[in-house]
Amino acid sequence: EVQLVESGGGLVKPGGSLRLSCAASGFTFSNAWMSWVRQAPGKGLEWVGHIKSKTDGGTTDYAAPVKGRFTISRDDSKNTLYLQMNSLKTEDTAVYYCATLGVDYWGQGTLVTVSS
């Protein structure tokens, strides 16, 4: 059974940092392009960024609102995806999903709240 389990969400003050993790199982994680997608409360879906598989170069791409503040990385030995979020803003408040958009596997999401 495929599972993507996010963790690391919580309450953080503006300007703070947080690292999300996404533990994958049930598929060949090292071959997958992995994405982060977020959804602010009551709003639509927003693509945050992704990381290619190492065999495809392991490169990352980001949406403009997070570029320079967020970093996506992966540890294929641990089947885990990460999202390092720095300089957080109130508008980063959202449920963050990890996903493999190519084959449509999604986690359950983890809530990040940025508030003073």
Place this chain on the structure above:
Amino acid sequence: DIQMTQSPSSLSASVGDRVTITCRASQDIGIDLGWYQQKPGKAPKRLIYAASSLQSGVPSRFSGSGSGTEFTLTISSLQPEDFATYYCLQHNSYPRTFGQGTKVEIK
């Protein structure tokens, strides 16, 4: 960036109705488009990939069409479990972009 303009933003329909949702891309994306269904508190689920291919396990009442800049998702006969929010997503170029969503409500 490619903008995805989805319409309508919401609609009310009855069980059995035919429903059509449209996404328009700001530039040619070929068939690099998927349609997603999301229910409250749940992760999205893809219904259609490559603009018109039905995802495995998805009922055949869902269909997609279009290419280039104009795309449609059609539900041929709306069922109670179809009341949800629907999104398109282009994966032709970076950044990937979603449409704004269409909330399908019970009339």
